[in-house]
Amino acid sequence: MAERPVRKALELPLGPTTQPPNRLTAQVLDERLRGTRFVSLTPQRVLNSPKSTGMDYWSLNPYVGCEFGCSYCYARYTHRYVVERAHDAGKLTDAEFADYRGAHGWEAFEKRIFVKEHVIGALDVDLKHVPLGETIVIGTATDPYQPAERKFKITRAVLKRLARCEGLSFGIITKSPLIARDADLLVRLQERNELQIHVSLITADAALARKLEARSPVPAARLRALGKLVDAGVNAGLIIAPVLPGITDDVAQLDTLFAAAKRAGARFIHAGPLRLYPAIRDRFLPVLGEHFPDLVPKYQRAYAGHGYAPRDYAKALSRRIEKLRKKHGFKNQSAMFERYRPAKMPVQGELELRGSLP
Ligand code: SF4
Numbered sequence: 260m261a262e263r264p265v266r267k268a269l270e271l272p273l274g275p276t277t278q279p280p281n282r283l284t285a286q287v288l289d290e291r292l293r294g295t296r297f298v299s300l301t302p303q304r305v306l307n308s309p310k311s312t313g314m315d316y317w318s319l320n321p322y323v324g325c326e327f328g329c330s331y332c333y334a335r336y337t338h339r340y341v342v343e344r345a346h347d348a349g350k351l352t353d354a355e356f357a358d359y360r361g362a363h364g365w366e367a368f369e370k371r372i373f374v375k376e377h378v379i380g381a382l383d384v385d386l387k388h389v390p391l392g393e394t395i396v397i398g399t400a401t402d403p404y405q406p407a408e409r410k411f412k413i414t415r416a417v418l419k420r421l422a423r424c425e426g427l428s429f430g431i432i433t434k435s436p437l438i439a440r441d442a443d444l445l446v447r448l449q450e451r452n453e454l455q456i457h458v459s460l461i462t463a464d465a466a467l468a469r470k471l472e473a474r475s476p477v478p479a480a481r482l483r484a485l486g487k488l489v490d491a492g493v494n495a496g497l498i499i500a501p502v503l504p505g506i507t508d509d510v511a512q513l514d515t516l517f518a519a520a521k522r523a524g525a526r527f528i529h530a531g532p533l534r535l536y537p538a539i540r541d542r543f544l545p546v547l548g549e550h551f552p553d554l555v556p557k558y559q560r561a562y563a564g565h566g567y568a569p570r571d572y573a574k575a576l577s578r579r580i581e582k583l584r585k586k587h588g589f590k591n592q593s594a595m596f597e598r599y600r601p602a603k604m605p606v607q608g609e610l611e612l613r614g615s616l617p
Contacts, residue, residue: 288374289410295326297407298359300341300373305417306385306395316394316430319382321413323373325401327434328473330546331501334400336538338368365542369473374411379420386424395421396430404435406474418444425451432457432498434475436484442491449494456495457529458485462507463515470550471503482523489524496520496527502576503533504561504568505554510579517587528589530580532568539566 286299300323307318324338339360346356361367389395397403403414421429422444429452431438431445438445438456448454458481462468465477488495497520502508513530520528535543535558548555561569568576584591 288376295370295372297372297374297411299376301377302375302381304385305375305378305381306389308388314399316396317389318399319395319397319417320400321375321378321397321403321417322401322405322407323375324368324371326369326372326405326407327402327475328369329434329475330471330473330543331503331533331535331539332368332542333534333536333539335365335368335542336536337400338371338373339364339538341373342367342371363541365538372405372407374407375413376411378413379416382417382420389427391426392428394428394430396432398432402433402435403431404433404437408435408437415441415444418448421452422447428453428455430455430457432459434459434472434481436476436480439484439487439491442488442493445488445493446491454494455527456488456493457498458482458488458495458525459498459500460516461499461501461503462512463519464512467507471506471546478519482519485520485525486523489526494526496525496529497523499528499530499580501533502530504572505557506551508532508576508579510583513579513583514586517583517589521587521589525589528580528584528587530576532573532576534566534568535562536566 287296288299289297305319309315309317312318320337323341325332325334342351342356342359345351345359346353351359359367359371361370397414397417403417408414418441421427429448431454433456438458445454445456460478460481461471463478463482465479468475468478485495485497497516499507499513499516502513507513517528544555544558547558561572567573581591
């Protein structure tokens with residue numbers, strides 16, 4: 260018998276100030292040769308409410324930190340937050356804190372991965388607070404199918420539990436072909452719920468991807484996984500995010516991606532420009548300087564004082580994406596950025612990257 264989430268308003272926001280602390284045991288579960296460690300984390304809550312994040316959906320991340328190490332990743336602050344909170348609560352020694360934080364605060368995100376073990380008890384409790392019809396997005400702050408998932412299978416355990424629900428809407432965002440392993444569960448999940456799988460790919464150019472994403476799977480593998488999901492009957496498409504001004508936003512590259520997605524059977528395509536929050540700059544700007552030095556001052560001007568792409572740039576990109584959607588026969592599905600948009604959009608700055616779009 261399918262389980263129906265209760266129609267119940269949240270009594271308490273599950274945000275940073277009210278959420279019970281996670282239990283960080285500092286128990287190392289595994290270690291890779293190149294020094295990456297996987298550390299046990301027992302969460303007291305696993306679903307982040309819309310109220311606590313400012314987004315208009317619930318979110319769930321089976322891991323904290325991500326081995327793929329994309330230079331533009333906006334989620335590094337989540338790792339730092341967990342480490343600093345555990346240290347403040349006296350659960351980490353100063354030496355552990357230094358190790359789990361890293362010299363600059365961004366390296367540890369890629370090399371100290373927290374594994375949310377025993378997640379199902381917390382998920383059972385949290386699901387009671389999710390009203391029917393609401394959306395839960397998996398993989399907003401780390402990739403749920405990063406290499407750790409092959410061993411720990413936390414995402415698979417979560418999907419098994421969610422497959423008992425009905426009347427909800429689920430989104431999953433991943434760069435990993437490992438998601439095809441769970442096609443059986445995804446088919447079950449979408450029998451009684453809405454489901455959108457977003458396979459994330461910013462370029463079909465493998466050499467360019469390697470410059471920008473330290474350890475992500477090659478584009479062809481992601482497109483093959485997308486094809487496998489669609490063949491299994493799963494509602495899956497491509498998400499091109501972030502589109503990087505002056506690097507991946509030209510018509511030729513985007514057209515290649517659209518064509519590849521079409522061949523793979525993608526049901527939809529979403530795209531959005533780079534968000535350059537302060538937490539991203541430390542990691543992304545040096546990579547930009549190494550490979551595209553001429554673009555550094557342009558980015559610094561365009562994103563001065565705010566994290567969002569300039570409004571005119573975002574509009575021009577949106578028009579370009581729409582033309583490509585039409586050309587390749589995709590419907591105008593703005594659901595991803597309509598439905599998953601931040602609740603509070605900050606004021607946009609001056610357009611400085613106009614030169615990269617006609
Ligand atoms: S795969 Fe996603 S979560 Fe992982 S580093 Fe890249 S952008 Fe961040």
